[in-house]
Amino acid sequence: MAMELSNKMSREIIERIKEISGQDPYLCMQCGTCSAGCTGREIMELLPRQVMRLIQLGNAQALHCRSIWVCSTCLLCTARCPRGIDLARLMEALRVINLRLGREVLVAEKIPVELLTRVPQMALTSGFRKLSA
Amino acid sequence: MKIPYFPGCTLYNKARGLDNSTRASLAALGVELAELPQWTCCGTVFPLARDNYMGMVAAARILAGVAGEGEDRLLTVCSFCYNVLKRVNYEMQHNLEARQKLNDYLEENYGGEIQVVHPLEICKEDVGFNAIQAKTSRNLKGLKVACYYGCMLVRPALEMGFDDPENPTIMEEMVAALGAEVVEYPHKTTCCGSYQVLHENDLVRQRVRDILNSAVAKGAEAIITSCPLCQFNLDWLQEKILELNTGFRQIPVLYFTQLLGVALELPRESLGLEQHYVDPRPLLLGAMPPLR
Numbered sequence: 001m002a003m004e005l006s007n008k009m010s011r012e013i014i015e016r017i018k019e020i021s022g023q024d025p026y027l028c029m030q031c032g033t034c035s036a037g038c039t040g041r042e043i044m045e046l047l048p049r050q051v052m053r054l055i056q057l058g059n060a061q062a063l064h065c066r067s068i069w070v071c072s073t074c075l076l077c078t079a080r081c082p083r084g085i086d087l088a089r090l091m092e093a094l095r096v097i098n099l100r101l102g103r104e105v106l107v108a109e110k111i112p113v114e115l116l117t118r119v120p121q122m123a124l125t126s127g128f129r130k131l132s133a
Numbered sequence: 134m135k136i137p138y139f140p141g142c143t144l145y146n147k148a149r150g151l152d153n154s155t156r157a158s159l160a161a162l163g164v165e166l167a168e169l170p171q172w173t174c175c176g177t178v179f180p181l182a183r184d185n186y187m188g189m190v191a192a193a194r195i196l197a198g199v200a201g202e203g204e205d206r207l208l209t210v211c212s213f214c215y216n217v218l219k220r221v222n223y224e225m226q227h228n229l230e231a232r233q234k235l236n237d238y239l240e241e242n243y244g245g246e247i248q249v250v251h252p253l254e255i256c257k258e259d260v261g262f263n264a265i266q267a268k269t270s271r272n273l274k275g276l277k278v279a280c281y282y283g284c285m286l287v288r289p290a291l292e293m294g295f296d297d298p299e300n301p302t303i304m305e306e307m308v309a310a311l312g313a314e315v316v317e318y319p320h321k322t323t324c325c326g327s328y329q330v331l332h333e334n335d336l337v338r339q340r341v342r343d344i345l346n347s348a349v350a351k352g353a354e355a356i357i358t359s360c361p362l363c364q365f366n367l368d369w370l371q372e373k374i375l376e377l378n379t380g381f382r383q384i385p386v387l388y389f390t391q392l393l394g395v396a397l398e399l400p401r402e403s404l405g406l407e408q409h410y411v412d413p414r415p416l417l418l419g420a421m422p423p424l425r
Contacts, residue, residue: 019184020182039340040329043333070333072326075289076284076322076323079290091181092182118365120148122328123331125142129178130178
């Protein structure tokens with residue numbers, strides 16, 4: 001039976017994610033290769049495969065899960081996806097939809113000073129670009 | 134041979150050792166790096182959102198500026214800079230919309246003509262590992278080295294065109310040419326956690342511990358990398374890892390250019406070996422020329 005999305009909001013979310021990422025989430029066949037190699041898998045409440053499933057279903061939970069902020073954009077999932085999906089771009093789309101609404105997770109004031117003064121500059125610029133609004 | 138050089142912001146601050154050892158070791162191989170007269174941050178990360186053209190502006194401006202000087206290559210060593218410059222260059226070549234938008238904004242006419250190169254590629258293709266081998270004094274004989282590529286050098290494979298994304302070997306080829314012993318281990322292209330060190334510190338420490346333990350278990354005495362953020366995570370997080378794990382064995386993590394410099398017997402003050410958390414100097418003591 002064909003899967004039907006009755007909810008208008010679901011369709012809007014899917015279209016927005018597809019537009020920003022340039023990826024087709026429906027290519028995903030749920031094999032889990034992305035999740036097996038994922039850098040952040042141990043602390044993700046939803047593995048990349050599960051995030052992909054939520055996107056396919058237009059479930060807004062994909063936008064509010066911790067996993068998208070744990071992603072380190074290392075591109076292991078992208079490199080290994082047998083369906084050729086650039087998963088990192090889909091994770092980025094979920095982040096930027098949040099960031100453009102001002103929802104961020106990395107706040108400068110909350111970074112411990114001893115870490116802040118030690119890390120290479122690139123950690124700060126990359127971290128803020130990916131995780132702060 | 135003279136090549137335009139983009140150091141990047143971290144190499145002017147926390148990773149001076151990478152900058153100094155890159156310049157010194159390439160100079161010893163007959164490659165002069167001509168730092169760009171003016172440069173800005175490359176943007177650090179390639180924007181993965183299709184509509185984020187602003188995230189590509191800085192890199193596009195740098196590349197267009199180099200092309201405007203009549204150059205055909207640009208060298209950079211930091212893995213993040215290399216990744217961003219090369220990916221933005223790829224977009225300028227293949228993504229017509231991005232090319233037009235960025236050129237309109239920058240008032241340039243750049244189409245991706247510059248070739249972005251990494252010192253490892255220069256060592257292999259321009260200088261040649263055989264020529265490098267002939268210049269070394271075999272002072273690293275017996276030293277067991279694990280090569281760590283991380284993410285940014287090799288992925289994504291198509292755009293980076295650097296080496297095999299799952300099993301790159303260019304750094305190992307260099308280590309062999311330097312007379313040291315290559316240690317194979319399964320984590321050379323896994324991610325250290327990158328900028329998550331600021332946000333998910335425990336996760337990064339766990340990833341780093343896995344990578345280090347794996348290399349040490351295979352007999353590695355040192356790890357080399359080309360990324361200042363990998364270097365920081367793999368090196369400086371060892372303090373806390375040791376605190377939490379009594380059986381943990383620390384291991385020096387240095388830049389490949391520092392190892393190259395030691396093999397070429399460059400003055401040790403030009404290599405920045407004193408800037409690491411786990412001091413690599415005791416391990417390399419026998420290989421080092423005396424302080425001048």
